[in-house]
Amino acid sequence: MTSTILQGSSGQPETSKISGNDIPWNKKTKQSKTLSDRIADGLIAVLVVAIILVVLYPLWFIVIASFSDPTKVAIGEVLTLPKGTNFTGYTKIFADSRIWTGYKNTLIYAFAGTALNMVVTLPAAFALSRSEFKPRRVIMFLFTFTMFFGGGLIPSYLLYKQIGILNSMWVFILPGAVSVYNLIIARSFFETSIPEELHDAAQIDGMSYIGYFVRIVLPLSSAIIAVIALYYFVGHWNDYFTGLIYIRDASKQPLQNVLQSILLANQTNSNSAGMTAVAAQRFAEQIKYGVIIVSTLPLLVMYPFLQKYFNKGVMIGAVKG
Amino acid sequence: MPKHGSFISRLGEHFKRYWQLWLMVTPAICFIGLFAYVPMYGVQLAFRDFVPSKGLAGGPWVGLKYFRQFLESPMFGNIMKNTISISLWTMVMGFIAPIILALLINQIGSTKVKGFVQTITYMPHFISTVVIVAMINIFLTPGTGLLGRFLGDTSLLGNPNLFTPIYWITEVWQHVGWNSIIYLAALSSVDTALYEAAKVDGARRFQLIRYVDIPTILPTCGILLILNMGSVLNVGFEKVFLMQNALNLSSSEVISTYTYKIGIVSNQFSYSTAIGLFNTLINFVFLVIANTISKRVSETSIF
Numbered sequence: 123m124t125s126t127i128l129q130g131s132s133g134q135p136e137t138s139k140i141s142g143n144d145i146p147w148n149k150k151t152k153q154s155k156t157l158s159d160r161i162a163d164g165l166i167a168v169l170v171v172a173i174i175l176v177v178l179y180p181l182w183f184i185v186i187a188s189f190s191d192p193t194k195v196a197i198g199e200v201l202t203l204p205k206g207t208n209f210t211g212y213t214k215i216f217a218d219s220r221i222w223t224g225y226k227n228t229l230i231y232a233f234a235g236t237a238l239n240m241v242v243t244l245p246a247a248f249a250l251s252r253s254e255f256k257p258r259r260v261i262m263f264l265f266t267f268t269m270f271f272g273g274g275l276i277p278s279y280l281l282y283k284q285i286g287i288l289n290s291m292w293v294f295i296l297p298g299a300v301s302v303y304n305l306i307i308a309r310s311f312f313e314t315s316i317p318e319e320l321h322d323a324a325q326i327d328g329m330s331y332i333g334y335f336v337r338i339v340l341p342l343s344s345a346i347i348a349v350i351a352l353y354y355f356v357g358h359w360n361d362y363f364t365g366l367i368y369i370r371d372a373s374k375q376p377l378q379n380v381l382q383s384i385l386l387a388n389q390t391n392s393n394s395a396g397m398t399a400v401a402a403q404r405f406a407e408q409i410k411y412g413v414i415i416v417s418t419l420p421l422l423v424m425y426p427f428l429q430k431y432f433n434k435g436v437m438i439g440a441v442k443g
Numbered sequence: 444m445p446k447h448g449s450f451i452s453r454l455g456e457h458f459k460r461y462w463q464l465w466l467m468v469t470p471a472i473c474f475i476g477l478f479a480y481v482p483m484y485g486v487q488l489a490f491r492d493f494v495p496s497k498g499l500a501g502g503p504w505v506g507l508k509y510f511r512q513f514l515e516s517p518m519f520g521n522i523m524k525n526t527i528s529i530s531l532w533t534m535v536m537g538f539i540a541p542i543i544l545a546l547l548i549n550q551i552g553s554t555k556v557k558g559f560v561q562t563i564t565y566m567p568h569f570i571s572t573v574v575i576v577a578m579i580n581i582f583l584t585p586g587t588g589l590l591g592r593f594l595g596d597t598s599l600l601g602n603p604n605l606f607t608p609i610y611w612i613t614e615v616w617q618h619v620g621w622n623s624i625i626y627l628a629a630l631s632s633v634d635t636a637l638y639e640a641a642k643v644d645g646a647r648r649f650q651l652i653r654y655v656d657i658p659t660i661l662p663t664c665g666i667l668l669i670l671n672m673g674s675v676l677n678v679g680f681e682k683v684f685l686m687q688n689a690l691n692l693s694s695s696e697v698i699s700t701y702t703y704k705i706g707i708v709s710n711q712f713s714y715s716t717a718i719g720l721f722n723t724l725i726n727f728v729f730l731v732i733a734n735t736i737s738k739r740v741s742e743t744s745i746f
Contacts, residue, residue, distance in 0.1 A: 124533055155646070157649055158647050158648065159647070162550075162647075162648040162649065166547060166550050166551065168458075169547055170547065170548075170551065170556075170560055173544070173547075173560070173564065174560060174563050176616070176619070177563055177564055177566070177567060177616070178563055178580065178588070180578060181566070181567070183589055187570060193557065196587040197587075198587075198592055220540065241470075242470045242471050242474060243471065245467035245468070245471075246467060246468045246471035246472075248467060249464040249465070249467040249468040249544075250468060255461055255464050256457075256566070261468060261472065264475070265471075265475055265540045267478035268475060268480070268725060270726070270730060271483065271727065272479060272482060272483065272723065273479075273481070273482025273483045273484070273485050273716075274702070274715075274716055274719030274720060274722075274723065275702055275703065275706055275707070275715065275716075275719055276484065276485075276488060276702075276706045276707075276712045276713075276715045276716045276719065277481075277482035277483070277484075277485025277486060277488055277716060278478070278482045278485075279500060279706070279707065280485060280488075280498065280499055280712070281477075281478070281481050281482055281485065281499070284498065284499075285477075296474070296478070298473075298478075299470075299474040300471045300474050300479070300617075301473055304474075305471065316535050329462040330463055331461075331464055331467070332463045332466075332467070334460075335467070356569055359571070360570075360571035360572065360573075362571065362572060362573050362681050362685075363680065363681055367535075367703075367707055372470065373602075378571055378572075378573045379573075381571075381573045381574065381577070382573050382685065385573065385574070385576075385577035386573070386576065386577055386580065386685060407581070407587075410577065410581060411581075414574050414577060414578065417571070417574060418569075418570055418571070418574055421569045421570075422566070425566065425569060426562070429562055429565070
């Protein structure tokens, strides 16, 4: 199992940042852009703009629809900018206690879950990255095997029942403590991006493995730590399955399951603030748009700050071992 | 490590030297052992009649009864057809689209524009399935939806013939950018001298893509194709489940949703486990076949 997919990028992921000028057709000094090159450039520009519109527009539409007059949205007048601005939808959403409960639960599950994920994954990935640690091949095989083969829904359900984590917050945190995929990413990073000389030096200084890991490896690994933490966090944040299968109490349901009842089962709680049925119906759609924003916003806010690490993280992860 | 000495003393030596590494990897081993291997042990439920009081490995042995029951069930043909058609469409389109996008993004000269396009196209990947399905619903609502208003008076989601296309198109929309990262990474390792050389030989832009870019990412494509083949029957439970309604059930019932209904909703634990195991085994067969073919053809394999 040592097929390296991405030769060349393994050592220094920075190579991804080829500056525009390195690519021959962008050399500004080169005056001889042929006609076919120009056509190609134009075609590419058109395609790229089309792709951006297709991806971005639905998201933009949700944003403007969430604070536009619902009637105008329904008849198709709201297309590029909000019309008949009002925040009734948001007022309703923030008055809905289910949203707050879901939010609170998800925050607890996501932070506690991610913390455990990191504490378990990173040291294991480090240990498995040490080539002198002979049992690592067997352990790695046993871990990887679980990516392709599993017991399935019912055996897991019965196990959770037996160890008593059904219908409790632990079912969100414990079973997914290690994602083998993330472990492989972290291990590849430690293998390829931390120079072996550092370990030699640490050994000469009489440093133990744990000391080396905590004091030298971790501080050098902020990129991979950020990426993996984000992967795990997003996983917890978007987890719908666990709440559906293993949780019975509404008070323990995470945000996604609350969203499901509001967005898809149409249980908009709009009567709570004394609205007529007609008005409630009118605002039901607007509430949906708002709920989408409110639930997705935290991730989208976090995202630009972490984005610079993505390419690096995924690239390192691509180097399978 | 001394070459000679008894097994026990060598073991002692090993632990003395590496106990810290063992300490670091043990929590992960415990979690994987408990939450991945114990359920695997529980797979024998598929061959036994489940008795609640006796747990995972109790109950009388019934052999292949439940597998036969599934194969002979009137639902079988339909479920297999749906599962295969949804996953094959998603797999093929979801495999091609990121490659094309990566080749396209790679053609963008300005690093800033490139980064911007990447940022935008990655974004939907982080939106939850519940929200994506809600967006599909809202946009396709006949009469008032952003797209639905142009598409007639009947709900598209209620049309069984459209379930698969809606599924894979939205799947591609959501993940194409994210899945293109790996190809972009591979493309970034192209030696720019290759481009120069090809240019000197008179290669045009599309010839550069054809003869430099595509061969570069081919091994990556191979590996990803194998990995995808390994989950050919694993249609994501959440999205299908959330998109399902009474009208489209004839084309949206897949193995995973059926397993859920049989197992969790109607409590037929053994039957449900058998269906799940059947699914896993077929995936495994596909994985092995794909891996063997790829090994012969391109010498790329995952094991």
